[in-house]
Amino acid sequence: MTSARASGVLLGLACGDALGRPVEFRSARQISAEHGTLTEMVGNGTWGQPAGTITDDTEQALCIARSLADRSEFDPADVADRFVQWYESGPFDIGNMTRQALQRLAAGDSWEEAGQAVWEASPEGSNAGNGSVMRCPPLAIACADDRDRLAEVSRQSSQITHADPRCTEGCVILNLTIAGLIEDADAPLQEALDYVGADAPDELVTALQPLARGDPPDTLETSGYVVHSLQTALHDGLFAESAEDAIVTAVNRGGDTDTIGAIAGAVAGTRFGASQLPDRWRRAIDEIDELEALAAQLKEVP
16 A cells, blocks of 8 residues: 555545535536636635635544544544544534434444434435545545455444445445555456445445446436435546546535545545645645544554
8 A cells, every 4th residue: 555545545535525615515507607617725605614624524534533543443432432522522514414423422322323323213315414425434544455344344434323224335335445446456446346245225336336337327416315425426536537637526516515525535536646636735724734644544553
């Protein structure tokens, strides 16, 4: 595993998140009317934050990465505690299922119980958001050479807040794809899909299999539904000709721009390496030095 690819996972995630933050929930037409093609970190916009501000996507990924670095293993109870501490700090952006699960954790639920209870109480249409896939890529660095372990911890990391199989298996597929890119696999997404096999919901496989074949669909959705987010972000992350193009394309589609940008950025950052992410983006993000240091530490997690 090269340092450039390990760093690219986390830095790409943060760049996509921060570029997409000011235009979250806006349509492609609205973004175009205001920015033309958004290629620069800008301030204000959605959430009214300074240019380069990360959101819950990178903040939760940092919780996972810090826990992995501190404990030299994945400890879901420790990660859950860190999520609660983060929630109690008053983040400006947090998803509904995540908020509900963290409230249950704060009230005493175990990490195995909280996300499961929220999922069971949520109707179809609001029970399979992208809030766990956006934060899971640090696990791919730590467990890149152990697919069975990576699949196990990816499911557990999702279960804390998102227990729907589309979310848990979505995390597995994303992380196995990133690990495949780290390890120079010939067909990382196809190998990830082959690994999960019948464990993955049909809807998820149906959406992702055409990408693995190199035959993407004509229409890509940008909602916060985990299947849409993964399909669109993996498309842009795997097919773009540069890391910058992947993130710019993902963000300018509109919709859930920070999360789709973050996932596409993690994938493209792995493909092309951290050095291919624009310096002007990296300079705008306060957390870049810590993310680089954590990536180096995660490479050494046994």
